Amino acid sequence: MDQRALKDRIRWGWNVAARVTGAMTDLYRPGGPSGPLASGNRVLRLTAAFQALRGTQLDTNRHGEPLWRGVFDAAYTKNGDYLVQPSGTWFIASQEGIANPLCVQTNRQINLFRPNAPVSVGTGAYGGFIAGDSTMLMESWPASVLGISGSGYPAIGLPADTSVSAWTILMPNWPGVSLQPGDMMSDDLGRVGRLISTELTHLGWRLTVRQASN
Numbered sequence: 001m002d003q004r005a006l007k008d009r010i011r012w013g014w015n016v017a018a019r020v021t022g023a024m025t026d027l028y029r030p031g032g033p034s035g036p037l038a039s040g041n042r043v044l045r046l047t048a049a050f051q052a053l054r055g056t057q058l059d060t061n062r063h064g065e066p067l068w069r070g071v072f073d074a075a076y077t078k079n080g081d082y083l084v085q086p087s088g089t090w091f092i093a094s095q096e097g098i099a100n101p102l103c104v105q106t107n108r109q110i111n112l113f114r115p116n117a118p119v120s121v122g123t124g125a126y127g128g129f130i131a132g133d134s135t136m137l138m139e140s141w142p143a144s145v146l147g148i149s150g151s152g153y154p155a156i157g158l159p160a161d162t163s164v165s166a167w168t169i170l171m172p173n174w175p176g177v178s179l180q181p182g183d184m185m186s187d188d189l190g191r192v193g194r195l196i197s198t199e200l201t202h203l204g205w206r207l208t209v210r211q212a213s214n
Contacts, residue, residue: 023047024045025047027043028043028081028083029080033174035139036172037082046073050069051068070090072101077092077101079095089105089106093203104144104170110169111139111140111141111187112137113184114137116134143170144168144169148167165193168206170207173204179205181197181198183195191211193211
């Protein structure tokens with residue numbers, strides 16, 4: 001049996017397993033940098049289940065672990081697709097080879113935008129941004145947004161320093177959009193942050209964001 005036929009049989013087996021353990025799922029395929037879950041981007045319905053990345057089939061992920069193994073017929077899906085169930089939303093990070101698709105569970109919906117110009121304040125090297133004076137890069141994207149452990153205080157350690165939240169964000173890539181440190185993020189909770197590092201891999205974007213204010 002060649003590799004292509006083997007892969008088809010394995011995916012057929014995942015489909016059988018999903019019908020037993022999974023739930024009906026809407027598959028969305030982003031059609032642009034805005035609104036990936038718009039109704040026009042829904043391409044089909046399928047049965048899907050999700051298993052903990054580590055452990056046995058009966059295990060669940062621990063707090064702060066957004067990665068899951070997808071159990072569904074991957075013949076109809078591709079990297080970057082969203083799988084939406086009543087219990088949650090995942091995106092497919094990778095479905096290479098014959099391993100189960102690697103999926104990321106999302107918990108927030110975010111916007112990414114680029115300030116058109118910094119706004120200087122006073123005579124020092126301080127600056128801010130105006131939310132309305134910016135270019136939208138990616139709009140209304142479900143993503144995994146998890147807090148980074150640590151004190152959250154600036155490294156310089158001045159007496160008046162206050163704690164600042166920071167997050168790690170995992171999300172799909174959209175071709176033609178290049179995210180850079182200094183770009184901004186906002187989420188559906190009204191939080192705003194500045195990207196301090198951006199890493200694009202075959203699994204999508206991994207961003208580090210520090211909370212900001214406007």
